[in-house]
Amino acid sequence: MEYIAWFTERCREHKLKVTPQRIAVYRHLQGNRQHPSTEQIFREVQREFPTMSLDTVNRTLLTFADIGIVDIVEGYGGPRRFDPDCSPHHHFHCLRCGRITDFRNRDFDRLEVPEKIARRCVVTGKRVSLTGICPECR
Amino acid sequence: MEYIAWFTERCREHKLKVTPQRIAVYRHLQGNRQHPSTEQIFREVQREFPTMSLDTVNRTLLTFADIGIVDIVEGYGGPRRFDPDCSPHHHFHCLRCGRITDFRNRDFDRLEVPEKIARRCVVTGKRVSLTGICPECR
DNA sequence: TTAAGTGCAAAGGCTTTGCGGTGCC
DNA sequence: GGCACCGCAAAGCCTTTGCACTTAA
Numbered sequence: 001m002e003y004i005a006w007f008t009e010r011c012r013e014h015k016l017k018v019t020p021q022r023i024a025v026y027r028h029l030q031g032n033r034q035h036p037s038t039e040q041i042f043r044e045v046q047r048e049f050p051t052m053s054l055d056t057v058n059r060t061l062l063t064f065a066d067i068g069i070v071d072i073v074e075g076y077g078g079p080r081r082f083d084p085d086c087s088p089h090h091h092f093h094c095l096r097c098g099r100i101t102d103f104r105n106r107d108f109d110r111l112e113v114p115e116k117i118a119r120r121c122v123v124t125g126k127r128v129s130l131t132g133i134c135p136e137c138r
Numbered sequence: 139m140e141y142i143a144w145f146t147e148r149c150r151e152h153k154l155k156v157t158p159q160r161i162a163v164y165r166h167l168q169g170n171r172q173h174p175s176t177e178q179i180f181r182e183v184q185r186e187f188p189t190m191s192l193d194t195v196n197r198t199l200l201t202f203a204d205i206g207i208v209d210i211v212e213g214y215g216g217p218r219r220f221d222p223d224c225s226p227h228h229h230f231h232c233l234r235c236g237r238i239t240d241f242r243n244r245d246f247d248r249l250e251v252p253e254k255i256a257r258r259c260v261v262t263g264k265r266v267s268l269t270g271i272c273p274e275c276r
Numbered sequence: 277t278t279a280a281g282t283g284c285a286a287a288g289g290c291t292t293t294g295c296g297g298t299g300c301c
Numbered sequence: 302g303g304c305a306c307c308g309c310a311a312a313g314c315c316t317t318t319g320c321a322c323t324t325a326a
Contacts, residue, residue: 072214075213101255121232129212129267134258
């Protein structure tokens, strides 16, 4: 449960109010490896919080992305998806079912952003995106 | 102009009819480094082909993606974007203006897909996706 | 107290679908 | 001539926006 303290701290840092809705959204996101969409988070949160609107979930997730406690996942169509794991890792996207699988790879992580880009741009994210067909869909 | 012969060949290969609309779309896509959206291609093509519908452009682009002569670019919101360059290269996405800049990097290209993924999935695409702010937007 | 946050509802943007007419092979 | 393709229009999906009410600080 100590993630709640951590979460509260991040909100305070960014002068965000710690509302029950925000806590509920973060609780369902935290530890979730499914890269859920707004809709999916909404359905889960709604079970124990029936008055919450989809719209609030959506705005909450965007706010979380703004303050850097979740990532917006690169996508290939379909609804926007979120990732509570902001540490360096990479994604495999199944183009048939939409499933996103995490993987880690030190060699990828170690590669530097090319000079050509680093010199001119502010780079805030770096990720390898693999696409294809997952075992379940073959 | 020899790309038209090449394009025609790819269509034949996949039993697609070579229509004026398809040729027009491919002509505007070919060599385009802007990763255009359906809308952008539509506006260009429309100038010399005023009866063409946005819808046809969209379906045409999806068909091209199906047969592998264009890539659908990984995205962070906004309309779907297409890339006629199917050779190995990578993208920097400006999160403010949406511009996508190509870059190439041999070291990235050389890295193997991790065993864990390669063993289980059919991997058809591999790309590094950088995000941040471009020089014009800083 | 009050600025930020929430819920609702409507609007907006983009994509997909269905269908009758058209034209490439 | 037949089937794939096109254009149009409507529907669908998801996201964004505006506004009045509520609430955390």
